[in-house]
Amino acid sequence: MKDGVNGVALxxxxxxxxxxxxxxxxxxKWRRAENADSLDEWGLGGRSFGTWVTWFLLGGxxxxxxxFVAVPAAIYTGGAAGFFAVPYTILCYPLVxxxxxxxxxxxxxxxxxxxxxxxxxxxxxxxxxLALALTGILATMPYIALQLVGIxxxxxxxxxxxxxxxxxxxxxxxxxxxxxxxxxxxxxxxxPALIAFxxxxxxxxxxxxxxxxxxxxxxGFDHIFGAxxxxxxxxxxxxxxxxxxxxxxxxxxxxYATLALGSAMALFLYPHSVTAVLSSKGRNVIRxxxxxxxLYSLMLGLLAMLGFMAIAAGIKVKxxxxxxxxxxxxxxxxxxxxxxxxxxxxxALVPAAIMSIAAANLFTxxxxxxxxxxxxxxxxxxxxxxxASLLVKVGALVFVLTMDKTVAINFQLxxxxxxLQTVPALVGGLFTRWFHRWALLGGWVAGMAYGxxxxxxxxxxxxxxxxxxxxxxxxxxxGYIGLTAFVLNVIVVIVLTFxxxxxxxxxxxxxxxxxxxxxxxxxxxxxxxxxxxxxGAPGGH
Numbered sequence: 001m002k003d004g005v006n007g008v009a010l011x012x013x014x015x016x017x018x019x020x021x022x023x024x025x026x027x028x029k030w031r032r033a034e035n036a037d038s039l040d041e042w043g044l045g046g047r048s049f050g051t052w053v054t055w056f057l058l059g060g061x062x063x064x065x066x067x068f069v070a071v072p073a074a075i076y077t078g079g080a081a082g083f084f085a086v087p088y089t090i091l092c093y094p095l096v097x098x099x100x101x102x103x104x105x106x107x108x109x110x111x112x113x114x115x116x117x118x119x120x121x122x123x124x125x126x127x128x129x130l131a132l133a134l135t136g137i138l139a140t141m142p143y144i145a146l147q148l149v150g151i152x153x154x155x156x157x158x159x160x161x162x163x164x165x166x167x168x169x170x171x172x173x174x175x176x177x178x179x180x181x182x183x184x185x186x187x188x189x190x191x192p193a194l195i196a197f198x199x200x201x202x203x204x205x206x207x208x209x210x211x212x213x214x215x216x217x218x219x220g221f222d223h224i225f226g227a228x229x230x231x232x233x234x235x236x237x238x239x240x241x242x243x244x245x246x247x248x249x250x251x252x253x254x255x256y257a258t259l260a261l262g263s264a265m266a267l268f269l270y271p272h273s274v275t276a277v278l279s280s281k282g283r284n285v286i287r288x289x290x291x292x293x294x295l296y297s298l299m300l301g302l303l304a305m306l307g308f309m310a311i312a313a314g315i316k317v318k319x320x321x322x323x324x325x326x327x328x329x330x331x332x333x334x335x336x337x338x339x340x341x342x343x344x345x346x347x348a349l350v351p352a353a354i355m356s357i358a359a360a361n362l363f364t365x366x367x368x369x370x371x372x373x374x375x376x377x378x379x380x381x382x383x384x385x386x387x388a389s390l391l392v393k394v395g396a397l398v399f400v401l402t403m404d405k406t407v408a409i410n411f412q413l414x415x416x417x418x419x420l421q422t423v424p425a426l427v428g429g430l431f432t433r434w435f436h437r438w439a440l441l442g443g444w445v446a447g448m449a450y451g452x453x454x455x456x457x458x459x460x461x462x463x464x465x466x467x468x469x470x471x472x473x474x475x476x477x478x479g480y481i482g483l484t485a486f487v488l489n490v491i492v493v494i495v496l497t498f499x500x501x502x503x504x505x506x507x508x509x510x511x512x513x514x515x516x517x518x519x520x521x522x523x524x525x526x527x528x529x530x531x532x533x534x535x536g537a538p539g540g541h
Contacts, residue, residue, distance in 0.1 A: 103274070184393075
């Protein structure tokens with residue numbers, strides 16, 4: 001580890017940070033509609049993004065600082081188990097190909113801005129809609145926190161923010177947070193959509209260089225895997241068991257499989273994923289994206305191997321989240337270290353912006369408008385959503401400053417436990433209305449209570465609660481808490497639905513029709529994109 005501040009790397013990092021900051025504010029004029037004061041415009045970019053913009057937006061949304069920092073850090077710490085992120089990003093696309101186009105169609109037909117809007121319209125239940133909105137907001141905050149952890153890891157390795165008191169130590173992070181909040185407030189979804197181009201370009205450049213350059217410096221992949229295998233074979237003095245393994249053992253396979261499946265089911269149910277999907281201009285844009293987005297999974301597999309490279313390079317850090325930034329600083333020339341750190345930093349800013357917008361849309365539409373001010377105008381909705389996006393970021397900042405960051409990947413797994421409990425209402429509702437609205441609410445309560453309790457009650461080596469949230473006893477084996485809670489949720493929903501239908505409990509009113517789920521742009525009643533304010537505005541198709 002280099003002493004002091006890495007001036008060259010810091011200068012390059014600041015340069016790229018300033019570039020994307022300017023882009024974030026300029027984005028407010030990119031394809032801006034005549035009436036910019038609405039959630040359709042601020043929160044969904046005018047519902048006007050074509051295939052490539054949507055691809056970059058979804059890629060920037062789903063492949064985040066979590067990808068660059070937490071996944072390789074998990075492999076650096078424990079080995080093969082950290083690779084669960086690779087199969088889950090492969091599994092998720094066939095799953096979402098079946099339901100995302102249906103969600104796009106019905107949402108554009110009825111002007112839904114959030115997934116909770118759809119649930120309210122489908123089941124005629126504001127209570128169920130509120131439950132899903134609260135879940136989405138709750139699950140999003142630790143995910144935003146994970147992005148801020150990525151920025152903080154880079155700043156730590158750069159050598160900035162090392163003051164003696166907590167305020168000076170976290171001051172650079174607070175500055176980055178303030179800039180993110182400012183351009184998100186100003187430009188809405190257009191900011192991360194535009195910045196995503198820079199983010200993805202930087203990430204691909206860094207990965208290609210890293211996967212070629214670092215192994216050459218370390219003596220090849222044979223040496224890398226050999227060094228990692230030797231390191232994992234060393235027994236942990238506290239447990240008496242090996243630190244990890246290059247291949248998951250029989251006792252870990254069920255945990256690996258359930259964690260991958262549960263994460264795949266949850267990925268596109270997060271509010272930020274739904275927001276990016278609904279911002280596209282056509283149903284076929286979504287279908288094309290689910291076929292080309294797996295290209296990112298190849299990138300993720302290569303990124304994951306950086307964890308092994310960090311071991312082979314002799315990286316020693318107390319906080320595993322610093323392993324990959326430290327690897328970059330030790331291996332790369334200072335100027336390219338700055339490029340790599342900029343890729344991580346911008347890879348955090350893009351999804352954090354989308355996530356805060358998505359959570360703000362949920363608050364505005366499904367809490368504020370439904371329960372506080374039903375007569376809110378589109379202009380008022382946009383104003384409330386902008387303010388709510390700031391509050392969501394503050395909540396995420398509290399996560400970062402108060403929770404143990406050495407197990408940052410658990411931030412994402414914790415959100416996954418919660419968001420999985422929305423599957424019966426959201427995904428189930430896209431295909432059937434057989435489930436009773438009160439049964440769905442009862443299942444949600446059961447799944448949320450069980451999942452949160454088990455996560456809270458699970459310790460790790462560094463914290464008493466919300467520790468290793470991917471492993472719990474399950475029928476004599478181990479499995480993902482979120483998937484176990486989901487199974488409990490579904491059982492409760494089915495049992496209660498039978499009971500409530502037998503008792504003749506009243507169903508809500510379904511405002512959707514079968515044809516709504518296959519509607520496309522240009523069909524009667526389907527909302528078109530908002531027209532840009534000037535004919536010469538740059539396009540996004």
